[in-house]
Amino acid sequence: MVVVEPFVVWLIFGVFFVIAEIFTPTFFLLWFGIGAFVASAVSIVFGTLVQVIVFIVASGILVVLTRPLTKNLTKQEPRKIHIYEIIGKTATVVESIDNDKGTGLVKVNGDIWRAYSSDNSVVPESEKVRIIKVDGAHLIVEKLKGGEE
Numbered sequence: 001m002v003v004v005e006p007f008v009v010w011l012i013f014g015v016f017f018v019i020a021e022i023f024t025p026t027f028f029l030l031w032f033g034i035g036a037f038v039a040s041a042v043s044i045v046f047g048t049l050v051q052v053i054v055f056i057v058a059s060g061i062l063v064v065l066t067r068p069l070t071k072n073l074t075k076q077e078p079r080k081i082h083i084y085e086i087i088g089k090t091a092t093v094v095e096s097i098d099n100d101k102g103t104g105l106v107k108v109n110g111d112i113w114r115a116y117s118s119d120n121s122v123v124p125e126s127e128k129v130r131i132i133k134v135d136g137a138h139l140i141v142e143k144l145k146g147g148e149e
Contacts, residue, residue, distance in 0.1 A: 006051060010040030031066065035059030083134045090128055091115070091141060097123040106131075106139060115139045 017033030032055075039055035046054075086108055094112065097104030099120050106115040106129060117123055118132055118140050129141035 006043040006048065007040045010036045010043055010051065010055070014040060027066070028063070031062035032059045034062055086131050086139075087134060089131050090144065091131055091139070093123050093125050093127045093129060096125050097129075097141070106141060108139075113137075113139045115141050118142045 014033045014036035017029045017036060021027070021029040021033065035055045035058040038058040039051045042054045043051045089108055091106035091108035091113070093104070093115070094107050095103055095105035097106070097115050097117050099116050104115040104117070104123070105112050107113075108131060114137060115129070116135075116138055119142065121143065123129060123141070123143055128144045130144055131139050131141055133140035
């Protein structure tokens with residue numbers, strides 16, 4: 001049986017959290033990675049209980065103290081849209097609309113919306129449609145008649 005030193009286990013946890021942070025835009029897991037590295041250093045002298053406490057305290061302090069900073073760094077205000085301003089606008093179908101299959105995406109004003117056809121007809125990709133209603137997070141659309149835009 002392979003015996004792994006506690007500091008190696010904490011280093012592995014630290015590396016895991018830092019790598020996981022690369023794939024998330026939050027600056028949240030990074031602090032747990034640093035907490036694991038601190039626990040790794042403590043593990044050379046102290047036992048398991050102290051290591052776990054140091055990990056929790058170090059990670060918690062980093063999360064609490066750096067939260068305002070990370071909110072400012074990752075702050076991207078969602079674009080506000082008054083949903084009723086898009087009613088009557090023309091959209092482009094980016095995924096074929098088929099109510100029976102539950103498919104259909106349209107692009108309007110640079111945003112992608114889930115869409116349903118008002119008359120249950122299938123609307124192919126690249127077709128232009130008119131938005132006639134907003135239903136929650138879905139748009140109800142109709143095909144444009146020939147020459148309309």
